[in-house]
Amino acid sequence: MTGQPDFATIRIRYVPDQRVLELKSLKLYLFSFRDQGIFYEHVINKILDDLVAACKPVRCEVIGEFSVRGGIATVVKTHFDKGGLSR
Numbered sequence: 001m002t003g004q005p006d007f008a009t010i011r012i013r014y015v016p017d018q019r020v021l022e023l024k025s026l027k028l029y030l031f032s033f034r035d036q037g038i039f040y041e042h043v044i045n046k047i048l049d050d051l052v053a054a055c056k057p058v059r060c061e062v063i064g065e066f067s068v069r070g071g072i073a074t075v076v077k078t079h080f081d082k083g084g085l086s087r
Contacts, residue, residue: 008067014058015057016057017056061079
């Protein structure tokens with residue numbers, strides 16, 4: 001929200017069902033967040049929601065490891081299980 005860039009490593013682990021993620025599409029999707037002012041928790045939850053909607057996996061986990069800002073490193077983790085969404 002400060003207008004300064006943030007950097008993160010996004011880790012996605014999933015067990016596909018009938019659809020899989022195409023790497024190029026995933027890369028372009030992740031790049032779409034570059035110029036958005038969005039909170040860490042929101043972006044990780046949005047990525048999970050969009051991946052679940054796109055490929056309907058059996059399980060999916062998204063972890064964002066964000067760079068240090070103000071002396072604090074942030075890790076946000078969320079996951080989905082086909083039996084029910086849990087965060």
